[in-house]
Amino acid sequence: MKFNLKFKGAGAKYLLASGIMLASLGSIAQNRAAVLADPKLAAMVLTDFSGHSIDATNLQTDQLVKLKLPVACDNHGLALPAGSCKIKIGLGSKLVLDPGFDLNNAGMSNYFTWTVLEDGGQFQITGELVNPLPASVTAVDLSFRLKVKEEGSSAITANFLITNHNSLAVLSDENGANNAAAVSYKVSGKVPVDPSVVNGNLKLNVFPNPAKDVFAVNISVKQGKLMGRYKVSMYDLAGKLVQAKTLQLDYVTNFAYHFGALASGKYLIKVESESGAESTLLKFEKL
Numbered sequence: 001m002k003f004n005l006k007f008k009g010a011g012a013k014y015l016l017a018s019g020i021m022l023a024s025l026g027s028i029a030q031n032r033a034a035v036l037a038d039p040k041l042a043a044m045v046l047t048d049f050s051g052h053s054i055d056a057t058n059l060q061t062d063q064l065v066k067l068k069l070p071v072a073c074d075n076h077g078l079a080l081p082a083g084s085c086k087i088k089i090g091l092g093s094k095l096v097l098d099p100g101f102d103l104n105n106a107g108m109s110n111y112f113t114w115t116v117l118e119d120g121g122q123f124q125i126t127g128e129l130v131n132p133l134p135a136s137v138t139a140v141d142l143s144f145r146l147k148v149k150e151e152g153s154s155a156i157t158a159n160f161l162i163t164n165h166n167s168l169a170v171l172s173d174e175n176g177a178n179n180a181a182a183v184s185y186k187v188s189g190k191v192p193v194d195p196s197v198v199n200g201n202l203k204l205n206v207f208p209n210p211a212k213d214v215f216a217v218n219i220s221v222k223q224g225k226l227m228g229r230y231k232v233s234m235y236d237l238a239g240k241l242v243q244a245k246t247l248q249l250d251y252v253t254n255f256a257y258h259f260g261a262l263a264s265g266k267y268l269i270k271v272e273s274e275s276g277a278e279s280t281l282l283k284f285e286k287l
Contacts, residue, residue, distance in 0.1 A: 035078055038174040039085060039160045041181040042070035042139070048243040049260050055231065056185040059148050060241035064098060069142040069158055069181065071108065074174070079132035083166030087112065087127040091146065092154030094187045096123050101145040108140055148187050155184045202280040204271060206257075212287040215261065219271065219282070220254035227251045229274040234259060234267050234284075242267065246274075262286050 046056045047066045054065060069089065073080055091097070103114035103125075112127035125144065160179040162171050173179065203222040211217055219232075226249040233244040242262075249255055257269070264286050272279035 033081075033169040035081055035084070035169045035171045036174055037078065037080055037171060038074040038178070039080060039133075039162070040072050040074070040175070040178040041087075041158055041160050042072065044069050044156060044158060044181045044183045046183065046185065048245065052243075052245045052258060052260075054244050055246060056183055058233075058241075058244055059094075059185055059187045061148055061151060061187060063148040063241055065146050065148070067142075067144045067146055067156065069144075070139050071137070071142055071160070072139050073133055073135070073137050079134050080129060081167045081169040081171055082130055082132050083128075084162065084164050084169065084171035085129050086161050086163050086165075087142075087158065088161060089125040089127075089144070089158045090156065091123045091125070092156055092185070093122050094149050094152050094154045094185070095146045095156065096149050097125065098145040098147045103144075106144055107142040151187045153184070153186045155182055157182045202271060202273070202278040204280055204282060206269060206282045206284055209283075210285040210287045216256050216258040217284070218254055219257050219269070225251050225253055226255070231270075231272050231274065232257055233270045233272075235270065237266055237268070 045068050046054050046059075047068055048054055049064070049066060051066075059065065067089075071087070097103075097116050103109075103116065106112075106114050106125075106127075108127070111129060111131045111133050113130050114125060114127050116123060116125045118124075127142075158181045162173045162179075164171055205220050205222060207218050207220070208214065209217065229246055229248050231244065231246050234242040236242055243259060247255060267284045267286065269282040269284050270279065271282070
């Protein structure tokens with residue numbers, strides 16, 4: 001009988017201590033500030049290193065590209081609490097983070113700590129919010145340098161996740177419909193290009209050529225005018241795509257082709273109308 005009395009006494013003390021602990025945790029949870037915000041992602045784009053958009057459906061193996069992901073937050077004048085959210089970016093199965101790229105240069109490194117891991121043959125970049133994100137952030141581009149790994153089709157996906165994993169406040173998402181972004185891409189092998197084949201049915205000139213200490217050249221039509229969408233691609237003499245972009249030309253006789261920082265060497269510039277009815281290859285040399 002005495003044993004039973006002692007057991008009941010110990011059980012009562014345990015229940016009392018548990019009740020006090022639960023009450024304390026409940027009080028802590030109630031004291032956490034509630035923050036209502038709208039972290040959001042805009043459309044992702046793939047660009048060359050000059051910032052010009054490239055055709056994501058015509059990537060080439062070993063090509064280096066830049067991923068731009070605009071980030072914004074509408075949070076009614078309050079900062080996003082540290083430890084309340086993460087940005088996760090999946091590169092799909094055909095792209096990898098360029099091994100020479102420093103994640104500290106991705107952007108917003110004052111607020112996010114960036115890491116990358118490989119999971120199931122796909123690379124995932126994660127940014128953890130470690131410092132409060134100010135309400136003044138309306139549109140900031142994250143930029144990552146990626147390398148095309150192999151042929152095939154896949155997609156890049158990004159999500160701005162509310163996690164509240166290590167936050168002193170409870171963040172709620174005002175609009176969960178704008179937290180995600182995606183872009184599909186296709187990788188082809190190197191395009192075989194015969195350097196002796198130039199001047200198709202589209203008669204163009206490129207100037208200056210050769211070019212030195214410039215980041216763009218002027219491409220002009222010998223007769224007539226250019227009207228519509230044209231794809232401009234640059235290849236090295238091994239047939240590897242260096243860069244590609246699509247331009248809208250509205251009844252012009254010439255246009256500027258911006259290629260940015262380019263290594264010295266000989267290249268081919270292919271200009272082709274959207275329909276494929278007009279095309280040509282131009283020899284070009286960068287000194």
